[in-house]
Amino acid sequence: MSLNRRDFVKLCTGTVAGFGVSQMFHPAIRDALADTTNGGRPPVLWLSGQSCTGCSVSLLDTAHPTIADVLLKVISLNYHSTVMAGEGEVAVASIFDTVKANKGKFFLVMEGAVPTEAAGKYCIVAEYKHKEYTVAELLKMVAPEAAAVLAVGTCAAFGGIPAAKGSTTGAKSVSAFLKENKIATPVVNLSGCPPHPDWIVGTIVLALKLTQEKGLAAGLGEVVKILDADGRPNPFYGDNVHENCPHLQSYDGGKFCPSFTHKDGCRYELGCKGPGANCDSPKRKWNGGVNWCVENATCIGCTERDFPDGKSPFYSN
Amino acid sequence: MATSTPAAAGKATIAIDPVTRIEGHLKAEVVVENGKVVDAHITGGMYRGFEAILQGRDPRDASQLVQRLCGVCPTSHSSCSALAQDAAFKVKVTENGRITRNLILGANYLQSHILHFYHLAALDYVKGPETAPFIPRFKAPDLRLSDDINKVGVDQYLEALEVRRIAHEMVALFGGRMPHVHGIVAGGTTEIPTKEKLTEYGARFLKVKEFIEKKYLPCVYTVGSVYKDLFKQGQGHKSCISFGVFPLDASGKKTLLKAGVYLNGKDGNFDPKQIKEYVKYSWFDDKTTGLPYDRGQTIPDVNKKGAYSFAKSPRYNDKPVEAGPLARMWITNPELSATGQQLLKEKFGLNAKKFRDIGVDLAFSIMGRHVARAEETLLVANAIVGWIKEIKPGGETWTKFELPASGEGLGLTEAPRGALLHFLRVADKKIGNYNIVPATVWNVNPRDDMGVRGPMEEALIGVEVKDIDNPVNVARLIRAFDP
Numbered sequence: 001m002s003l004n005r006r007d008f009v010k011l012c013t014g015t016v017a018g019f020g021v022s023q024m025f026h027p028a029i030r031d032a033l034a035d036t037t038n039g040g041r042p043p044v045l046w047l048s049g050q051s052c053t054g055c056s057v058s059l060l061d062t063a064h065p066t067i068a069d070v071l072l073k074v075i076s077l078n079y080h081s082t083v084m085a086g087e088g089e090v091a092v093a094s095i096f097d098t099v100k101a102n103k104g105k106f107f108l109v110m111e112g113a114v115p116t117e118a119a120g121k122y123c124i125v126a127e128y129k130h131k132e133y134t135v136a137e138l139l140k141m142v143a144p145e146a147a148a149v150l151a152v153g154t155c156a157a158f159g160g161i162p163a164a165k166g167s168t169t170g171a172k173s174v175s176a177f178l179k180e181n182k183i184a185t186p187v188v189n190l191s192g193c194p195p196h197p198d199w200i201v202g203t204i205v206l207a208l209k210l211t212q213e214k215g216l217a218a219g220l221g222e223v224v225k226i227l228d229a230d231g232r233p234n235p236f237y238g239d240n241v242h243e244n245c246p247h248l249q250s251y252d253g254g255k256f257c258p259s260f261t262h263k264d265g266c267r268y269e270l271g272c273k274g275p276g277a278n279c280d281s282p283k284r285k286w287n288g289g290v291n292w293c294v295e296n297a298t299c300i301g302c303t304e305r306d307f308p309d310g311k312s313p314f315y316s317n
Numbered sequence: 318m319a320t321s322t323p324a325a326a327g328k329a330t331i332a333i334d335p336v337t338r339i340e341g342h343l344k345a346e347v348v349v350e351n352g353k354v355v356d357a358h359i360t361g362g363m364y365r366g367f368e369a370i371l372q373g374r375d376p377r378d379a380s381q382l383v384q385r386l387c388g389v390c391p392t393s394h395s396s397c398s399a400l401a402q403d404a405a406f407k408v409k410v411t412e413n414g415r416i417t418r419n420l421i422l423g424a425n426y427l428q429s430h431i432l433h434f435y436h437l438a439a440l441d442y443v444k445g446p447e448t449a450p451f452i453p454r455f456k457a458p459d460l461r462l463s464d465d466i467n468k469v470g471v472d473q474y475l476e477a478l479e480v481r482r483i484a485h486e487m488v489a490l491f492g493g494r495m496p497h498v499h500g501i502v503a504g505g506t507t508e509i510p511t512k513e514k515l516t517e518y519g520a521r522f523l524k525v526k527e528f529i530e531k532k533y534l535p536c537v538y539t540v541g542s543v544y545k546d547l548f549k550q551g552q553g554h555k556s557c558i559s560f561g562v563f564p565l566d567a568s569g570k571k572t573l574l575k576a577g578v579y580l581n582g583k584d585g586n587f588d589p590k591q592i593k594e595y596v597k598y599s600w601f602d603d604k605t606t607g608l609p610y611d612r613g614q615t616i617p618d619v620n621k622k623g624a625y626s627f628a629k630s631p632r633y634n635d636k637p638v639e640a641g642p643l644a645r646m647w648i649t650n651p652e653l654s655a656t657g658q659q660l661l662k663e664k665f666g667l668n669a670k671k672f673r674d675i676g677v678d679l680a681f682s683i684m685g686r687h688v689a690r691a692e693e694t695l696l697v698a699n700a701i702v703g704w705i706k707e708i709k710p711g712g713e714t715w716t717k718f719e720l721p722a723s724g725e726g727l728g729l730t731e732a733p734r735g736a737l738l739h740f741l742r743v744a745d746k747k748i749g750n751y752n753i754v755p756a757t758v759w760n761v762n763p764r765d766d767m768g769v770r771g772p773m774e775e776a777l778i779g780v781e782v783k784d785i786d787n788p789v790n791v792a793r794l795i796r797a798f799d800p
Contacts, residue, residue, distance in 0.1 A: 043449075050365050051338045054388025054496040060432075061482050061495070068475050077450045079334045081342075084450040085440045087792050088333035094453055115364075118619040122627075124362035125342050127334035163384050165754055166370040168617065193385065194496050260507035261715045286494035287486045290517065296493025296500050297507035308382060313375035315502075 041073070042107040042208060045142060046080035048072035049123050049135040050162040050171055051112025054194040055153035056082050062197035064152055070201060074208070078106075081125070092128040095138070099145045105216065106183075107207070108146035113155040113162040114139060117170030129132055139174070147166050148207065148220055149187045150175060152200055157231070158305045175231060186220055189231035193302035196284060199236040205299045206233070228278075230305055235280075241299050242274035244282040257312050260297055267294055271316035273301035328352065331784045336792050338437040339768065339800045340389050343761060346742070347660060349782045354791065357770070357777035359761050361628035364600070368615040371751040372416070376402060376720065379751060380502055383739065386755060387713050388496045389432065391427040392488060393732035394739075395501040398779025400569075401741040402503035404726030407716035416708045419563050421500055422517065422730075423701045427525050428484035428495075428734035429799075430642070430694040431533060432688065437476035439794045443470035443539050457787040461543050467634070470540070480528045483521045487647030487713055490518050505715040513712040519705055524576045526698045529691075529762070530656070537691040538658060538660035545665075545783070546685040551778030551794040554637050556580045558759065560587060560738070561697050562731035563700060574693070574731060577648040579635055584679075595630040598623060598763040606766055610740050611678045611725070613752035621702050630762040630771060631754050639772035640735030640759035641798055642690040646672045653731065654695050657688070660702065683780075683790070684796040720746050732756035734799045757800045773798055 014102040024044060046056070060067050071077055077084070078098040084091055112135075116121035120134030128132070143149055151174035153158035159278055162171035172180075175187045190199050190208070190316075211219030226234050242248065250256070251266040268275070277299050293299050301311035308314075327350060334344035342362035347354045367386060371379055380398040384391035404412060410418075418535045444460045445451025462470060484494040492498030500507045511519075516552060541548065561576030576587040594613055596606045601624075602616040615761050618624070630637070638644070650673045653661070661667040661675070666711050669675050672692065679685055721743060728739040735756030742750040762771035770778075773795060 046731065048342075050363060052385045052388040052391075054385065054391065057388045057496045060436075060478065062486055063482065067478050067482075071450065072446070072448070076448070080450055081337045082340065083436065085452060086338050087335065087337040087447055090453050090455060091335060091337050094449075104319040112694075120620045122364045122617075123342065124344070124360070125335060127332050127344065127466035130332075132334070160369060161367075161382060162365045164370045166372050168364050168369065169364060169366060171365070194388065259715060259717065260502065261509050261713060263508075281543070288482075290486050291489045291491050291493050293499050296498075297502070300499075302497075308378070312378050314381055315377045 021185050028124045038044065039212045041076040043078045043102050044075045044109060045078055046097055046109040046111065047105060047114035047125070047138060047142070048081060048136060049110065049114050049156070050169065051153065053082055053111070055111045055200070056080070058194035058201050059197050061287060062201050064170040065201065074205065085116065089128055091125045092126045095142065095233055101144050105147055107148055107150065107204070108142055109150045109152055110139065110156045110174045111152045113171035114174065115162070115169035115171050116177070117168065120171040136177070139177065140183070143185050144183050144295055146185050147211070147216055148223070149178070149185050151175065151187055151189045153195055154191045154193045154302055154307055157191040157306070160193060161308055186224060187231060188223065188227065188233065191230070191232055191237070191309065192300055193281065196236070196279070196281065196286065198284060199233070202236065203233050205261055237278045239278060239280055240275070241279060241282055243292070245274055245294060245295070246282065267298045269316060271296050271314055272300040273314070276311070277304050279303045296305035326411060328355070330631050330783055331791070332781070333787050333788070333791060336795050338440065338796060340387060341757070341800070343795070343800055345777070345791055345795060347777055347782070347788070349785055349788070352781060352783050354777045354780045357774040358625055359763065359771060359773050361642070361761055364617055364627040366615070366617070367710065367753060368751055374748050376405065376627045376746070376748050378502055378739060379741065379748065384497045386753070387732070389429055389498045390425065390732045390734065392422050393503065393730060393737055395498055396422050397728040397730045397737045397739040398503050399503050399728070400730060401726040401728030401739045402497070404728070405724040405741050405743050406503055406718045406721060407724070408504045408716050409623050409637065409718055410505045411713050413509070413709055413712035414714040414716065415512055415564055415567065416704050417491055417506040417714045418501060419704050420701065420708070421488055421498060421506070423489035423563065423697050423704065424484055424522070425495070426697045426733050428481045429527065429790070430690050431477050431481045431484065431528070432535065433733070433799045434533065435474050437799070438687065439470060439474055441793045441796060442544060442653065443467055445471060445474070449464065450618055455787045455789055457786070459789045462540070466539065466543070470536070476528070480525055482516050484525050487518050487521045487525070491513050496767070498559065502715070504718050507715065509712065509714050510708055510710055514712060515705060515708065517681060522701060522705070529694050534654055534691050534695060535660065537687050538657065538664060541684045541688060541759065542664035544684060547679060547790070547793065548679045548685060550780050550790065551683040551776045551797065552678065552681045552779070553639060553772050554636045555582070555677060556636060557647055558587065558633055558638040558640050558736050559645045559648045560644070560729040563697070573697070574645040575649045578608045578633060578638065579644070580638065583654055589729065589738070591634045593632055593635065593756065595632060595765040597766040599629050600624045601629060610738055610752055610754060611727070612700050613740070615691070626763040628758045628762045630757055630765040632765055637762070637768065637769055637772050637775065638759065639767065639776070641686070641754060642693045642733070643680060643686045644735070645731060646689040646693055651696055653706055654692055658694055690799070706794045709720055711760060722746055735759045760798045768789045773800070
C-alpha cells in the first residue's frame with residue numbers, strides 16, 4: 001500500500017465538510033488509514049456469480065483513493081473477468097496459479113449470488129482444459145484456500161434480487177453457500193445494491209493494514225470484531241439511515257413531502273425505507289458527494305438482508 | 318491460449334470462456350479452418366429470472382428492480398420501465414421531465430461508451446503495464462501500436478477512469494446516485510433541476526466533452542488506422558435495428574437517434590409487432606418459442622438437448638438484426654464529426670461527410686463498430702448542450718397518476734449497447750406479466766428456430782485466426798459489440 005494521508009482520511013470521513021470525524025468511523029479504521037505504509041500488493045481474486053456487475057462499476061467510482069491507485073498500488077487484482085486483459089484459459093489459469101502460490105494468503109471477493117439448483121448450471125463462468133465450471137464449483141475450490149472472503153453487494157451478502165420471491169435458481173448468499181459446504185473461511189459482508197465504493201475500498205484497506213501489522217490470523221480477528229450481526233463492518237453499516245437523515249426533524253414535526261419533487265420535508269409517506277435500513281449514506285453521500293438516495297427520492301433499503309422482498313413495495317401512494 | 322481441439326482435417330475448435338472485459342458471463346466457441354472462423358456458437362452463461370421475480374409485485378417497483386439487470390446501463394432499464402409504466406398508467410410526462418430523463422440517460426451514455434472503449438476494449442490494441450490486471454495476456458497478443466502511441470493509449474486509459482467517474486457524477490446529480498438511480502420513475506423524474514444543479518452538471522459535462530473531442534474520437538481513428546484489416550472483418554448479416562432514443566418532443570416519436578430497421582440492404586420503418594423471441598437453441602421451454610413481445614414467457618429448461626445459451630433469439634420479421642451504436646448511426650445517418658471527416662480522409666483516403674458515406678462494408682466491421690460508438694458519443698454530447706439550454710430551472714418534472722387496476726404498456730428505448738424493450742401488463746394493481754428483451758440479447762443470441770445464426774455468431778464468420786493458440790480477433794469482434 002502506498003496511499004497518501006489525505007486520501008486515507010478522505011476515505012474514512014466521506015465528503016461532507018465539517019462533519020465530526022469521530023462519528024464517522026471506528027478507531028481501528030482511523031488508525032489504519034491515517035498511516036501510510038508500503039508493502040507488496042496482496043493478490044485478490046474477484047469472482048462474479050449472478051450479478052449485474054454494478055458492484056464492480058461502483059468500485060470504479062472510488063475517488064479517494066482513485067481506482068487507478070487501488071489497482072496499481074493497493075491490491076494485485078489477479079482475476080476479475082470485467083477488467084483483466086487475459087481471456088479464456090489464460091484468465092482461468094490465473095485463478096489456479098494464484099491459489100497455488102498463495103494458499104491461505106490471498107483475498108477472495110465474490111460479487112453476485114450463487115445459484116445452486118440444476119447443479120449450479122444457472123451460472124457457468126469458465127472452461128479450462130475442456131472442463132466447464134459453474135460459479136458454485138469454482139467457489140467451492142477457491143474459497144477454502146482464501147484468507148478471507150469479501151461478499152460484495154447484497155446479492156453476495158444476503159442473496160438479494162436473484163434470491164427474491166419468484167426465483168427458481170436456488171440463489172444463495174456466499175455465507176450460506178460456504179456454510180452448507182462446510183467451508184470455514186471468514187466472510188465479511190459488504191451489502192448494498194450497489195455498495196458505496198468507500199465501503200469496499202475502506203474494508204479492503206483495513207483488512208490489509210491489520211493483517212500486515214498483526215499477522216494474518218490476528219489481523220483478521222480484529223476485522224471480525226468490528227462486524228455487526230449481519231457480518232458487515234460497523235464503521236459503514238452501524239448507523240440507521242432514518243436516525244441520521246437530515247429530514248429527521250421534519251419526521252418528528254410531522255412535515256411530510258407530498259410528492260417526489262417536493263423537497264421540503266420527510267419522505268416517509270412516499271415509501272422511504274430509511275427507518276429499516278443501515279448505512280452511512282446520509283453522511284457520506286454518493287458520487288463525489290453530489291447527491292444521495294433520500295435527497296433525490298427515497299431509500300429502498302438495499303443494504304438489508306430482507307431486500308428486496310421485505311422492502312417491497314418501494315413506494316407508497 | 319484458449320481451449321483448442323485441433324482436428325485432422327485442418328479444422329480446430331476453440332473455446333473461450335470467459336470472454337472477459339464485457340458485462341456478464343459469455344462463452345465463444347469457434348471452428349477455425351485455413352486461418353478463418355467458419356462456424357461460431359455464443360453462449361450466455363447466466364440466468365436469474367427477473368421476469369418471474371417481478372411477477373405479482375407493485376408495478377412501480379419495476380423501475381428499481383430492472384436496473385439490476387445491468388450495472389453499466391441501469392439508467393436505460395429504468396428509462397424503459399418508466400416508459401412502459403407511463404403508458405400503462407396513462408400518465409403524461411412534463412417537458413422538463415422528458416428533458417431531465419434525457420440528461421440522466423445522456424450522461425450515462427457518455428460514461429458507458431468511454432468505459433467500453435478504454436476499459437473494456439482498449440487492451441485488445443494497447444499494451445498495458447506489466448502487472449495485474451494487465452497481465453496475463455495472450456503470448457502473442459498482436460499489439461501493433463508504436464511505443465509513443467501506446468503510451469498515449471495507456472495515459473488515456475487512466476485519464477478515462479477519471480472522466481467516466483465524472484460522467485457518473487453527472488448522472489447522480491439528477492439520478493440520486495450511480496450505479497442504480499433513484500431519479501427515473503413513472504411520471505417523470507424525482508428531482509427538479511435547479512440552476513445550481515444545472516451549473517454543477519454543466520461544469521462536469523465540459524470536462525467530459527473535451528475528453529471526447531480531443532482524446533476519445535482521435536484515439537479511435539488512430540488505433541483504427543494501425544489495424545486497418547479489422548475494418549474488413551466481422552461483417553455479419555449487415556442488418557440492424559434501432560428503437561430510437563432521446564425523445565425530442567412530447568409525443569416521444571421524434572428521437573435524437575432514430576427508430577428504424579435496415580434489412581437486406583433496405584431501410585424500413587420499425588414496427589414492434591414484428592418482434593418475436595425464439596428459444597429452440599436456448600435453455601428455455603420449447604413451448605414458449607416464437608411468441609410476440611406482449612405474450613413472451615421465460616420458463617427455464619436448463620437440461621434441454623441441443624440448447625446452448627440462456628439468451629433467447631429475438632428476431633425482427635423473423636430475421637436476425639444487430640443492435641447498438643453501429644445500428645443507430647447507420648439508421649440515423651448523421652453528419653460525422655469534423656475529426657472523423659478529417660481523419661477518414663487523411664488515414665483512409667475516404668471522403669465521408671455522413672455516417673453512411675463510410676460504406677456498408679467498412680461500417681459493418683470490428684473497427685466500424687468502434688467508430689460508430691465514438692461518433693455517437695459526440696453526437697449525444699452535442700445534444701446535451703441543447704438540453705441544458707432547453708430545460709427550465711425549477712420547472713416540474715413529475716406528474717401525479719393513479720395506479721390503474723389493469724392496463725398495459727410498452728417501453729422502447731436504446732441502451733448504449735442496443736435496442737431495449739420492456740412490456741408491462743398490470744392486473745389487480747400488480748404486475749401480471751413483465752417481459753424484457755434486453756439490448757445485448759439482440760446481438761449475442763444463438764441460432765433461431767430456422768437455424769440461422771445470431772448477429773454476433775454470424776459476424777464471427779470469416780474473422781482471421783492465424784494462430785489457434787492466440788485467437789485475438791475472436792474476442793476483439795465480440796467486444797466491438799459491447800455485450
